[in-house]
Amino acid sequence: MGANNDTKHINDAMNNNVSEKTNVATKEEAAKKLKLDDQTAYIEADAFVANPYSLLGRVIQIRKTNGTCPNTLNDPDYKFEFTISPIPNIKIDEASKLKEPILRSSIIVDKQLSLNVSFLSYLSAQLDAKSFFSLMVFDQATGLVDVHDNGWTNSVKQWKEENQDLIKDPDVCYLFAVTGFVQKNIVRKKYIKFEAGAKGGAYGVNINGELSTSTEEYSLDMRFGLTPGILKRPDTKYDFTKTLVVNPTLLEKQLFGSLTGATATHLTIERKIRE
Numbered sequence: 001m002g003a004n005n006d007t008k009h010i011n012d013a014m015n016n017n018v019s020e021k022t023n024v025a026t027k028e029e030a031a032k033k034l035k036l037d038d039q040t041a042y043i044e045a046d047a048f049v050a051n052p053y054s055l056l057g058r059v060i061q062i063r064k065t066n067g068t069c070p071n072t073l074n075d076p077d078y079k080f081e082f083t084i085s086p087i088p089n090i091k092i093d094e095a096s097k098l099k100e101p102i103l104r105s106s107i108i109v110d111k112q113l114s115l116n117v118s119f120l121s122y123l124s125a126q127l128d129a130k131s132f133f134s135l136m137v138f139d140q141a142t143g144l145v146d147v148h149d150n151g152w153t154n155s156v157k158q159w160k161e162e163n164q165d166l167i168k169d170p171d172v173c174y175l176f177a178v179t180g181f182v183q184k185n186i187v188r189k190k191y192i193k194f195e196a197g198a199k200g201g202a203y204g205v206n207i208n209g210e211l212s213t214s215t216e217e218y219s220l221d222m223r224f225g226l227t228p229g230i231l232k233r234p235d236t237k238y239d240f241t242k243t244l245v246v247n248p249t250l251l252e253k254q255l256f257g258s259l260t261g262a263t264a265t266h267l268t269i270e271r272k273i274r275e
Helices: 007-018 027-033 111-116 118-126 151-162 164-168 240-246 248-255 262-274
Strands: 041-043 059-063 080-082 102-109 131-144 172-193 204-207 210-232
Touching (some): 027 102, 027 111, 059 210, 118 131, 118 172, 131 210, 151 164, 164 210
Antiparallel strands (some): 059 080, 172 210
């Protein structure tokens, strides 16, 4: 009796007779199924759940961490901070609002996937090698700023003039205005790998060929995907002088090959002097 109830026997029986296998999604599958965009910044912002359209026009800053700036807006190691002043007098594109929620997809997530997809990174602390989440993701609401409205350009210009302290602050990597958003609602249920002799839930799912049983953990999360209108990027000025000294001829070919006249002549003379 005991031999027939061991973990391998139950997994073999399940695969042969009971349930089709469901695989953990790959990074690419997760992005495609959930409609995730690398150019969208995903944040938690519970205060905006009742009125997500209030996000539009807000200005967000990302500051340096340990002296460095992120390579993308989706780096989970960097924190978003709302600035005090939003872009004034914005107009919302009414046609951009969802009429009803859209079910994007359902996927299985393990710890490795949660670490590889920034949108799912908040789940990693709740997962280990023997646990999974089954997710259903809905687009609950969407909205866009009407950037074609005549007042938009003037409002952005006004904000920049009034916030030069942030624009000139060397510790501020990015400043961006929220020009669009999508509210994603994530319904999740936790599953644990079945082990003979351990107590589990009444329902199970075949994940990667092994039985996982359900837990009582069932929850709803909300994340906002923000479409950024960049107001400031990290300062990445090229140190031409340093590079010219190291390899002046190669740099001229790469960067200044199409230049003619006084500018090109000046660069050539400067290179010869340095040699």
